[in-house]
Amino acid sequence: xxxxxxxxxxxxxxxxxxxxxxxxxxxxxxxxxxxxxxxxxxxxxxxxxxxxxxxxxxxxxxxxxxxxxxxxxxxxxxxxxxxxxxxxxxxxxxxxxxxxxxxxxxxxxxxxxxxxxxxxxxxxxxxxxxxxxxxxxxxxxxxxxxxxxxxxxxxxxxxxxxxxxxxxxxxxxxxxxxxxxxxxxxxxxxxxxxxxxxxxxxxxxxxxxxxxxxxxxxxxxxxxxxxxxxxxxxxxxxxxxxxxxxxxxxxxxxxxxxxxxxxxxxxxxxxxxxxxxxxxxxxxxxxxxxxxxxxxxxxxxxxxxxxxxxxxxxxxxxxxxxxxxxxxxxxxxx
Amino acid sequence: xxxxxxxxxxxxxxxxxxxxxxxxxxxxxxxxxxxxxxxxxxxxxxxxxxxxxxxxxxxxxxxxxxxxxxxxxxxxxxxxxxxxxxxxxxxxxxxxxxxxxxxxxxxx
Numbered sequence: 001x002x003x004x005x006x007x008x009x010x011x012x013x014x015x016x017x018x019x020x021x022x023x024x025x026x027x028x029x030x031x032x033x034x035x036x037x038x039x040x041x042x043x044x045x046x047x048x049x050x051x052x053x054x055x056x057x058x059x060x061x062x063x064x065x066x067x068x069x070x071x072x073x074x075x076x077x078x079x080x081x082x083x084x085x086x087x088x089x090x091x092x093x094x095x096x097x098x099x100x101x102x103x104x105x106x107x108x109x110x111x112x113x114x115x116x117x118x119x120x121x122x123x124x125x126x127x128x129x130x131x132x133x134x135x136x137x138x139x140x141x142x143x144x145x146x147x148x149x150x151x152x153x154x155x156x157x158x159x160x161x162x163x164x165x166x167x168x169x170x171x172x173x174x175x176x177x178x179x180x181x182x183x184x185x186x187x188x189x190x191x192x193x194x195x196x197x198x199x200x201x202x203x204x205x206x207x208x209x210x211x212x213x214x215x216x217x218x219x220x221x222x223x224x225x226x227x228x229x230x231x232x233x234x235x236x237x238x239x240x241x242x243x244x245x246x247x248x249x250x251x252x253x254x255x256x257x258x259x260x261x262x263x264x265x266x267x268x269x270x271x272x273x274x275x276x277x278x279x280x281x282x283x284x285x286x287x288x289x290x291x292x293x294x295x296x297x298x299x300x301x302x303x304x305x306x307x308x309x310x311x312x313x314x315x316x317x318x319x320x321x322x323x324x325x326x327x328x329x330x331x332x333x334x
Numbered sequence: 335x336x337x338x339x340x341x342x343x344x345x346x347x348x349x350x351x352x353x354x355x356x357x358x359x360x361x362x363x364x365x366x367x368x369x370x371x372x373x374x375x376x377x378x379x380x381x382x383x384x385x386x387x388x389x390x391x392x393x394x395x396x397x398x399x400x401x402x403x404x405x406x407x408x409x410x411x412x413x414x415x416x417x418x419x420x421x422x423x424x425x426x427x428x429x430x431x432x433x434x435x436x437x438x439x440x441x442x
Contacts, residue, residue: 045377045378045381045384046378118377124410127412127440159406160406160409182409183408183409183414184405186405213412247385247410249377249384249386
């Protein structure tokens with residue numbers, strides 16, 4: 001069991017800055033994030049995009065902002081559970097929370113701060129009828145172990161690097177048959193991977209089906225074929241697996257079932273201290289909502305700062321605390 | 335009204351919404367839909383980086399061609415047609431008066 005003072009769900013800018021502000025109050029933090037790296041959307045969606053509205057930074061790349069936040073948090077030695085999604089929460093008899101991830105990692109803390117942004121990043125699922133019935137019965141959104149596809153007929157959908165790389169990899173003596181379906185004839189992946197796919201198609205080692213889209217699945221209890229739509233019409237392609245690789249999109253996910261007051265996919269908070277309707281659980285950043293809410297990183301920083309003051313009072317109700325300035329006292333890490 | 339054009343958005347249930355769209359607020363179609371509380375996510379905020387504002391152009395307006403970034407992101411959308419665009423890349427301007435768009439279906 002991982003123990004900490006503030007358990008932060010979401011390692012985006014807001015969650016990372018919470019570590020710093022909590023550290024100034026001598027509170028330890030541990031972060032859980034579904035992505036394999038810290039930084040949230042800034043790292044996953046737009047690391048190379050500039051941000052212009054961080055105070056005192058006329059321009060900063062999202063990826064650099066994350067690096068700076070990590071450096072700022074470092075003295076307070078945050079713990080990380082990355083690549084795992086916070087799944088369930090339970091209250092203990094002594095007023096603490098146990099949060100368990102989808103992989104069974106358990107965390108215990110007197111305060112939980114949800115800084116989950118728009119949610120955890122999940123594979124984007126195509127709106128194909130009966131898709132859910134075939135999940136884990138031939139439909140996979142992530143390739144975990146390529147050997148799983150040994151000797152099988154595989155259809156991959158998508159036009160980015162993961163679709164290209166897996167097509168090339170599985171076609172190299174693993175799968176019995178590989179088809180790559182893409183909506184147009186050009187690809188956005190790395191030029192070397194694109195060329196390799198084209199070479200394999202010309203050599204007859206893969207079926208490259210462009211200007212096409214998978215629009216249906218069929219089979220008795222497991223995938224036996226997919227329906228591929230082209231201009232000329234719909235054709236059936238026999239296969240054992242369909243792997244749609246359309247990137248990731250954020251979903252509020254299990255947090256939505258924690259008994260928190262939700263309004264339009266966001267958690268309702270009190271702007272006094274960003275407390276939710278459950279004492280001890282706070283919500284900051286893009287994941288919360290209140291009258292006048294703006295989804296801006298700078299507002300999230302403010303929310304994190306006020307939130308930790310309230311968290312301190314919850315953890316140490318009898319201790320008095322006076323705001324100290326870093327310029328006077330420096331940053332005294334753990 | 336000055337600096338206002340009329341745009342029709344057909345939602346996923348087939349209902350038409352006639353919107354008055356300002357052309358002097360530096361807005362795009364994704365933002366217009368959000369401001370009218372239509373179900374468009376606009377997750378990335380309008381950088382052509384998430385495909386959650388996928389819509390079809392139903393009127394015969396001549397739009398500027400999609401950039402490579404926009405095409406790349408449409409690769410991650412579903413049910414992409416010849417008239418598919420990302421709303422965030424359609425800047426509201428006078429020549430779009432009378433534009434009709436239909437919101438594309440969304441996956442889970």
